[in-house]
Amino acid sequence: DLSESLSLLLATLESTADGILVVDRHQRVSSVNARFAEIWNIPASMHQEKRDEALLNHVLSLLVDPEAFRHRVRELYEHPADESFDTLLFRDGRVIERYSKPQMIEDRIVGRVWSFRDVTKFRRAEQAIEESHRRIDRLLSTSPAVLFSFRPEFPFEVTFLSSNVVDQLGYEPALFLGNPDFWKQLLLPEGMKRGPGWLERLQDDGHFSDVLRFRHRDGRIRWLSIELRVVSGTGGQPAEIVGSSSDVTDRIESEAERDQLRASLARSEAMSAIGSLVGGVAHEVRNPLFTISASLDAFEARFGTRPEYRNYVAALRGSVDRLSRLMNELLDYGKPPRFNLESIALHETVAMAIELLPNPMPRPGIVIENQVPVDLPRLLLDRDLVLQVFRNLIENALQHLPEQGLVVVSAAPTAWSGRPGVECRVSDSGPGFNPGSIRRIFEPFVG
Structure with missing residues (x-):
């Protein structure tokens, strides 16, 4: 029985993955297995060595920190009753876990058992995993796209969000992870209205993309390109929704600016062509108009006092005067602009524009109020052009008012791009602009 037990014990020691060393109370080697000799590179000549000190001196040369060992x-x-566990670093890069505890027979300590386990592969795997996690964290934090995932069912709780969301929207990831509704509070209303649509797309196609507007923490509106995809789990059921968001605000704004620039260039080219055309037309019309005016002067000098001609002469004279003013304006429109700047009081200029309104303006029941402050600072402007601007705006308002109405001209100090200025308003109680005409408001002959 004793030999059988000893045989079983030796077989067990040799079959274990750990290197085993057993020493007695006098630090003499009682037992050692082959795995111990393999871990510590013990030569065959020392396999029968019984002195622990001799083995100790041999293994010290293999360690990174022999003195600590x-x-x-x-x-x-x-302290023979103590137990110990630590990790040893070898010069060749191996990592060995060392465990030691007293050897007991009943209640007596008769020696010490040392076990050594090579965990180099596990440690390297752990280091590789940690490095992989660090690499992923670096990629996520420096990526222009924010990566996220959320549950596929209501309330669509966010389960992961990369840290670079702080750069994109100004908020820490924890705010999104702790509140399922937080991201919905940042999405502008039109995006929420499209919610049912992207849910249907996800259910039908398994993926969805759109560009939505979100409000940044600093109040700015950011355009985000959203990509969503359903990830299936066991049995093909949706396990989660993963996605990314990229800030495309600059691209959209630059595209809008480019479109505006193209439209402005097209308008400028059209205005230039119109200017050349109307200038030529005005020159051609002015001579016949002068003949009509001269003939009307002669007719008025001879027959203007007769009652039966008086109304006709007045109507013709008003029409000729209006055509003359129109021709002068067309000729001015076709010329390069030249400004005659002078210091003017805006209240007085508006009052003059109201006085110069043609009869029968304003009609009975129409009130025009000049609410421009008298003490407004004087402005350096072309008086004639400013008079024309206010007169045209007021006339346009009067033409679209019903039988009774109100036109108000007002002004107030303001700043534009950090420079002081004055904001002028002409408002009325009429129906307002046709939405389709707003875009063409600065084109000539659009009323």
Whole structure:
């Protein structure tokens, strides 16, 4: 029975993955297995060595920190009841876990058992995983796209969000992870209205993309390109929704600016062509108009006092005067602009524009109020052009008012791009602009 037990014990020691060393109370080697010799590169000549000190001197050369190893061994021999667990670093890069505890027979300590396990592969795998996690964190934090995932069912709780969301929207990821409705509060209303549509797309196609507007923490509106995809789990059921968001605000704004620039260039080219055309037309019309005016002067000098001609002469004279003013304006429109700047009081200029309104303006029941402050600072402007601007705006308002109405001209100090200025308003109680005409408001002959 004893030999059988001893055989079983030796077989067990040799079959274990750990290197085993057993020493007695006098630090003599009682037992050692082949795995111990393999881990510590013990030559065959030392396999029968019984002195622990001889083995200790051999293994010290293999360690990164031999003095710490020797110190711990001495501590344990001085305190035979202590147990110990630590990690050893070898010069060749291996990592060995060392475990030691007293050998007991009943209640007596008769020696010490040392076990050594090579965990180099596990540690390298752990390091590789940690490095992979660090690499992923670096990629996520420096990526222009925010990556996220959320549950596929209501209330669509966010389960992961990359840290670079702080750069995109100004908020820490924890705010999104702790509140399922937080991201919905940042999405502008039109995006929420499209919610049912993207849910249907996800259910039908398994993916969805759109460009939505979100409000940044600083109040700015950011355009985000959203990509969503359903990830299936066991049985093909949706397990989660993963996605990314990229800030495309600059691209959209630059595209809008480019479109505006193209439209402005097209309008400028059209205005230039119109200017050349109307200038030529005005020149051609002015001579016949002068003949009509001269003939009307002669007719008025001879027959203007007769009652039966008086109304006709007045109507013709008003029409000729209006055509003359129109021709002068057309000729001015076709010329390069030249400004005659002078210091003017805006209240007085508006009052003059109201006085110069043609009869029968304003009609009975129409009130025009000049609410421009008298003490407004004087402005350096072309008086004639400003008069024309206010007169045209007021006339346009009067033409579209019903039988009774109100036209108000007002002004107030303001700033534009950091420079002081004055904001002028002409408002009325009429129906307002046709939405389709707003875009063409600065084109000539659009009323």
